[in-house]
Amino acid sequence: MPMANVLLVDDEVPFVEAMSRRLKKRDINVLTSFNGFEALGVLEEDRSVEVVILDVKMPGMDGIETLGEIRKKFPLVEVIMLTGHATVETGIEGMKLGAFDYLMKPCDMDVLIDKLKEAVAKKRKHEEKIIEARVKEITTRRA
Amino acid sequence: MKENSSMEPVEHENDGYYHSLRRNILLTIIIVSITPMILVSASILYQFNVSYGEKIEAHLKTLVKKHKQNINSFLKEKSSDIGSLAKTFSFGEMSDESFLKDSLTVLQEEYDPVFVDLGVINSRGVQVAYAGPFNLREAVYSSAEWFRKAMETNKVYVSDVFLGIRGLPHFIVAVKDNWNGEPWILRATTDFARFNDLVENIRIGETGFAFILNREGEFQTKPLHNIIPTKEPYAGFLRNEANLKGKITLIERTDATGIKNIYVAAFLKGGEWLLVYQQRASDAFTDLRNAFKVTLVIILLGSIGIMSMAYVLSKKMVSRIAKMDKEKQMMSSQMVETGKLAAIGELAAGIAHEMNNPVAIMVEESGWIEDLLSEEDLKESENLEEFNRALRQINTQGKRCKEITHKLLSFARKTDSRVQDIQINELLREVASLSEQRAKYSNIVISTSLDENLPYTKVSESELQQVFLNLINNSLDAMEKTGGNINIATQIVNGMDGRDLIIRIEDDGCGIPKANLSKIFDPFFTTKPVGKGTGLGLSICYGIIKKMGGSIEARSVIDGGTTFVVKLPLPKLEKENS
Numbered sequence: 001m002p003m004a005n006v007l008l009v010d011d012e013v014p015f016v017e018a019m020s021r022r023l024k025k026r027d028i029n030v031l032t033s034f035n036g037f038e039a040l041g042v043l044e045e046d047r048s049v050e051v052v053i054l055d056v057k058m059p060g061m062d063g064i065e066t067l068g069e070i071r072k073k074f075p076l077v078e079v080i081m082l083t084g085h086a087t088v089e090t091g092i093e094g095m096k097l098g099a100f101d102y103l104m105k106p107c108d109m110d111v112l113i114d115k116l117k118e119a120v121a122k123k124r125k126h127e128e129k130i131i132e133a134r135v136k137e138i139t140t141r142r143a
Numbered sequence: 144m145k146e147n148s149s150m151e152p153v154e155h156e157n158d159g160y161y162h163s164l165r166r167n168i169l170l171t172i173i174i175v176s177i178t179p180m181i182l183v184s185a186s187i188l189y190q191f192n193v194s195y196g197e198k199i200e201a202h203l204k205t206l207v208k209k210h211k212q213n214i215n216s217f218l219k220e221k222s223s224d225i226g227s228l229a230k231t232f233s234f235g236e237m238s239d240e241s242f243l244k245d246s247l248t249v250l251q252e253e254y255d256p257v258f259v260d261l262g263v264i265n266s267r268g269v270q271v272a273y274a275g276p277f278n279l280r281e282a283v284y285s286s287a288e289w290f291r292k293a294m295e296t297n298k299v300y301v302s303d304v305f306l307g308i309r310g311l312p313h314f315i316v317a318v319k320d321n322w323n324g325e326p327w328i329l330r331a332t333t334d335f336a337r338f339n340d341l342v343e344n345i346r347i348g349e350t351g352f353a354f355i356l357n358r359e360g361e362f363q364t365k366p367l368h369n370i371i372p373t374k375e376p377y378a379g380f381l382r383n384e385a386n387l388k389g390k391i392t393l394i395e396r397t398d399a400t401g402i403k404n405i406y407v408a409a410f411l412k413g414g415e416w417l418l419v420y421q422q423r424a425s426d427a428f429t430d431l432r433n434a435f436k437v438t439l440v441i442i443l444l445g446s447i448g449i450m451s452m453a454y455v456l457s458k459k460m461v462s463r464i465a466k467m468d469k470e471k472q473m474m475s476s477q478m479v480e481t482g483k484l485a486a487i488g489e490l491a492a493g494i495a496h497e498m499n500n501p502v503a504i505m506v507e508e509s510g511w512i513e514d515l516l517s518e519e520d521l522k523e524s525e526n527l528e529e530f531n532r533a534l535r536q537i538n539t540q541g542k543r544c545k546e547i548t549h550k551l552l553s554f555a556r557k558t559d560s561r562v563q564d565i566q567i568n569e570l571l572r573e574v575a576s577l578s579e580q581r582a583k584y585s586n587i588v589i590s591t592s593l594d595e596n597l598p599y600t601k602v603s604e605s606e607l608q609q610v611f612l613n614l615i616n617n618s619l620d621a622m623e624k625t626g627g628n629i630n631i632a633t634q635i636v637n638g639m640d641g642r643d644l645i646i647r648i649e650d651d652g653c654g655i656p657k658a659n660l661s662k663i664f665d666p667f668f669t670t671k672p673v674g675k676g677t678g679l680g681l682s683i684c685y686g687i688i689k690k691m692g693g694s695i696e697a698r699s700v701i702d703g704g705t706t707f708v709v710k711l712p713l714p715k716l717e718k719e720n721s
Contacts, residue, residue: 012500018507025514057496084499084548104549105499106506106541 002029004120005048009039009066010055010082019053026113036061036069043074051100051119053112056083056090064093071098076126078119082107157465165461172453180445184438195431203347203407203427204391207420210345210353211391211409217341218316218412221257221333222299224250226318229329234322237263237329243274250331257337259313264290264328275332277309293317293328301412303357304335304364311335314363339364342418348429351422355411363416377408377419395424473682495548502548506541509534564599567607567644567711571631574611581619586626589615593633600644600711602691610684610695614648614707617680620671621652621705635713642713643693651704660699 006028010016013034020030031046033039035058043049052070056063067079081094081102091102100119103112228246229237236242247261260275268285284290289302293315302315317330342364345353355363356377379394391409398404403424411418425432513534516527524530575589582589611631618629632647655663662668664685688695693711 012504015500015504015507018504018511022507022511022514084496084503104545106503106545109510 003027004116005029005031005046005050006116007031007033007039007042007046007049007052009033009036009052009058009063011035011058012055022109026109028116035059036063036066039066040069040073043070043077049074049077050123051116052077052079053116054079054081054099055105056081056094064090064097067094067097067099076123076130078123080112080115080119157468161461161465164464165457168457168460169453172456173450176449176453177446180449181442184442188435188438191434192431195428195434199405199427200393203393203405203420203422206345206347207353207391207407207409207418210342210420211411211418214341214355214411214418217338218301220254221316221331222301222318224254224258225316225329225331226299229318229320234263234265234320234325234327237327238272240272240274240280243272247274257334259332259334262330262332264330266294266326270330279308282308289315289317290328293319293330294326303361303415314338345420348422348426350426351420353418353420356417356419358415358417377406377417491551495551498544499548502541502544506538509537509541562601562603564601565604565607566597567600567602567646568593568595568597568633570604570608571611571633571646574608574615575631577612578615578619582629585619585623587619587622587629588627589629589631591631593631594635597633597635597644598713600713602711603687606687606691610687610709611646611648613680613684614709618648618650618652618705622650625652627651627704638710640712644711644713646709646711647706648709649704649706654701654703654705655697655699656701660697663697664695 003026006023008016008020008023008030009032010019011034016032016034020032023030029048031042031049033042037060039052039054043052054063054066054070058066061069063081063083067081070077070079078100079094079098081091081099082105083090083102084105094102100122101115103115228250232242232246237246243261243263247258250258250261260273260277260279262270262275262279262282263272264270264284268283268287268290270279270282270284273280273282287307289300289305292302293300297319300315300317300319302317304312304314306312312335313332314335315330315332317328319326319328321327342353342355345351354365357363360377391407393405393407395403395405405422405424405427407420409418410416513531515521516530516534521527571591571593575591579589615629615631622629628651630647630649632645632649634645634647636643636645659668659670663681665682668682685695688709688711691711693709695707695709697705697707699705
């Protein structure tokens with residue numbers, strides 16, 4: 001099992017390529033897309049994605065809008081915002097919409113990995129709790 | 144720190160404009176105020192002149208009419224006195240001198256001592272009886288004009304004034320009657336002085352007097368001794384007798400000496416005598432002349448008042464307009480400056496964002512190389528350490544780029560002037576770090592000594608940023624060639640009206656000359672070369688700080704440096720705690 005299943009979303013193709021190579025090297029399963037619409041499609045197709053690394057500034061549907069859609073459609077998927085101009089305001093806005101955290105571009109790989117780990121752990125714990133609740137529900141029903 | 148003046152040339156350019164503006168305002172006020180005053184005064188004066196002239200004319204005519212009636216009734220009365228005496232008593236009775244004397248005494252006692260004497264003259268012109276102070280018995284009047292005229296008329300005859308045998312001015316009232324078919328005349332001489340009084344009493348003002356003329360233009364009464372009447376007007380009256388009959392006429396004439404006189408005339412004694420009243424026009428119209436004088440004085444004083452008021456008012460108005468123009472000019476320049484700053488901010492934000500992405504890619508790619516180098520087969524390479532060093536360097540520089548772009552973005556973000564809670568220390572650090580690069584090239588060290596317990600302050604971040612950037616840039620400009628130190632300090636002090644936040648920006652540059660120190664906050668004051676400085680920087684700073692309720696001042700010592708002290712009021716402690 002990989003360390004994490006990640007969807008990397010950014011309109012800068014070379015950035016996506018370089019970062020995905022580096023993440024893969026760190027035992028992370030990386031899917032990529034280059035805009036918000038595409039990312040939502042990927043999430044729809046592949047339910048294994050645990051964390052989305054999402055650029056804020058993108059043409060068409062921007063990061064904040066995409067985040068809103070993800071939270072709506074895939075509430076269990078965690079999102080780490082990546083922004084060129086990290087301001088407290090954008091960070092707070094992202095967090096308000098349910099982002100796990102935000103990082104400034106260019107970001108330190110170790111910091112990113114740490115954040116990813118935290119996000120995956122949170123997600124998995126969340127899922128475990130859901131499973132536990134369901135098992136409990138089934139067991140209670142049978143009894 | 145240097146600033147200089149470009150304000151004076153601006154003032155000089157506008158001097159002509161304000162001068163002509165002031166002149167126009169002055170003239171407008173004067174014309175608008177003085178013209179109605181003069182028109183109203185002239186119209187009132189004209190009306191007054193006309194009505195006063197009419198009043199004087201009416202008054203003089205009434206006066207002459209009254210005296211004409213008086214004199215006519217005097218003559219009539221005296222004529223009937225003598226007439227009734229002649230009718231009552233016969234020639235025989237009257238020829239008795241003692242009876243005649245008695246009759247004279249009765250007349251004088253009964254009426255008035257106006258009759259001087261009485262005489263009875265027979266048809267041959269011989270005075271047969273005489274009662275009076277002169278010795279005129281047996282006097283012969285057959286050749287006297289009055290005797291001839293009296294004999295010709297059937298009525299009472301009143302002669303002109305003449306000297307006669309007695310050598311004194313007098314006139315005669317003669318009544319013709321018949322006795323035994325022979326005509327005889329009862330004659331009475333009137334006291335000239337008494338008659339003269341009737342006319343002489345007509346005195347108005349200083350120069351008004353009256354007199355009587357006969358048809359030949361000879362004086363029948365004595366005119367005023369100090370006035371020599373000009374004959375011409377009387378001759379004119381006499382010539383126009385037909386037109387003047389029964390009327391009282393007034394004319395104005397200027398005599399040979401240039402004096403304007405008023406003449407009012409009326410015929411007496413059935414057109415034989417002319418009663419003339421004469422007065423100098425200047426005397427008759429004294430009140431009018433006084434009114435003219437008063438009006439002139441009022442107009443003069445009013446004009447002086449209006450002119451001084453116009454002078455003061457125009458001066459005040461123009462100085463206010465000039466002040467407003469200057470404020471307007473400053474405001475528009477300030478808006479241009481603010482607009483420029485916003486445009487620079489936007490540009491910086493665009494560049495920063497565009498630069499950030501390639502930097503991020505570079506950093507990621509260098510990271511990727513780092514990852515690859517860590518693979519086992521390359522571990523043996525002798526240059527591995529050098530590769531790692533180079534990659535670390537790329538990473539470090541990438542982070543530096545990130546910092547620069549983030550600073551630029553943070554600067555651009557603050558171009559709106561909304562008031563919000565800000566930490567002034569943070570703002571000062573940002574401003575200092577923005578200026579650090581420039582300072583480094585000029586060999587200037589920027590240091591901070593900030594009070595870490597500053598509360599959040601409600602101000603416009605962009606405006607305050609503009610103020611501090613401006614102050615630091617001024618210091619940098621002043622020490623660009625020499626290098627030096629800039630210290631930024633914050634401190635809370637307890638003032639009279641509560642707590643204040645003091646921000647000091649201190650340099651050790653060349654200082655500001657004393658003469659310039661008082662002008663540095665004036666708009667358009669600059670010591671920078673033409674085209675380099677607008678002279679608005681410090682004036683805008685001053686405006687911003689004043690708007691925030693604070694103050695800004697400069698302290699400077701030549702070659703000792705300059706300190707700008709910004710004081711901002713802090714909210715009261717009780718308020719803050721609550």
